[in-house]
Amino acid sequence: MTIMPRLTTEITPEGTDYETVCRVVELLTDDYRDQPGLDDIAARLGQSPTHLQRTFTRWAGLSPKAFLQAVTLDHAKRLLGREGLPLLEASLELGLSGPGRLHDLFVTHEAMSPGEWKLRGGGLTIRYGFHPSPFGTALIMVTERGLAGLAFNDAGQERESFADMAGRWPNATYVEDIAATTPYAARIFEADRWEAEQPLRVVLIGSDFQVRVWQALLDIPMGRAETYSAIAGRIGQPKASRAVGAAIGRNPISFVVPCHRALGKSGALTGYHWGLTRKRAMLGWEAGKV
Numbered sequence: 005m006t007i008m009p010r011l012t013t014e015i016t017p018e019g020t021d022y023e024t025v026c027r028v029v030e031l032l033t034d035d036y037r038d039q040p041g042l043d044d045i046a047a048r049l050g051q052s053p054t055h056l057q058r059t060f061t062r063w064a065g066l067s068p069k070a071f072l073q074a075v076t077l078d079h080a081k082r083l084l085g086r087e088g089l090p091l092l093e094a095s096l097e098l099g100l101s102g103p104g105r106l107h108d109l110f111v112t113h114e115a116m117s118p119g120e121w122k123l124r125g126g127g128l129t130i131r132y133g134f135h136p137s138p139f140g141t142a143l144i145m146v147t148e149r150g151l152a153g154l155a156f157n158d159a160g161q162e163r164e165s166f167a168d169m170a171g172r173w174p175n176a177t178y179v180e181d182i183a184a185t186t187p188y189a190a191r192i193f194e195a196d197r198w199e200a201e202q203p204l205r206v207v208l209i210g211s212d213f214q215v216r217v218w219q220a221l222l223d224i225p226m227g228r229a230e231t232y233s234a235i236a237g238r239i240g241q242p243k244a245s246r247a248v249g250a251a252i253g254r255n256p257i258s259f260v261v262p263c264h265r266a267l268g269k270s271g272a273l274t275g276y277h278w279g280l281t282r283k284r285a286m287l288g289w290e291a292g293k294v
Contacts, residue, residue, distance in 0.1 A: 029281050042057060042068060114207055118212060144189055151188055154259055
């Protein structure tokens with residue numbers, strides 16, 4: 005059975021901040037060892053250095069140079085290697101203090117029962133909508149019990165991201181309903197609305213093992229990251245790093261359930277289902293918020 009979304013409106017504006025930031029992140033990642041300066045980056049993008057600096061800083065909360073220091077692969081390896089720490093500490097160059105959460109995204113969650121999960125969405129109505137976000141177009145999926153899916157894509161790839169998500173629960177009924185998903189978009193991407201008094205409710209649809217891994221991801225503070233092996237230890241399965249990595253790759257609620265905060269054993273910013281550049285962008289955006 006092929007399920008395709010009804011895209012009734014064009015929701016991806018041209019020339020968004022994310023498009024510019026995405027290109028900057030790609031340049032910084034590809035040319036890390038050359039340490040490109042702001043003038044060089046601006047010239048390659050055909051923008052003025054002042055405009056580029058303002059755009060990037062407005063979006064991420066820190067400069068391109070500080071962003072580079074915070075999220076490059078070599079920086080991650082250096083921090084992980086120091087004293088054998090299992091956690092990626094927030095960059096000292098950014099002046100972050102302490103291991104605690106400086107700004108939480110408060111989330112309450114529940115998991116569907118094993119019987120419900122085995123039905124692969126049977127009897128479930130999932131409402132969906134596409135929304136602009138700091139990380140490209142966001143596909144938000146909700147049920148009557150809460151947020152069930154969050155995916156990302158670049159302009160023109162909406163159908164592919166929908167097919168990816170709908171394929172996880174092929175027996176569900178899908179209804180395009182922007183009115184139902186808009187409140188979730190505002191709660192997810194507007195940091196000033198992350199309040200303990202009004203928690204964001206999510207529903208985890210997966211196997212028992214997957215749900216345990218996703219719950220462990222919710223315990224990783226914003227501005228920090230953990231290795232797959234550390235997450236395996238969290239759930240009492242220290243030898244299951246590979247299985248943990250697979251479960252993280254199947255996380256259906258990206259960003260909110262922060263699979264982007266998971267790293268390889270060496271500290272490498274390993275593959276992210278919605279694109280490695282997007283993973284770096286999320287880490288940098290969070291670094292600017294904390």
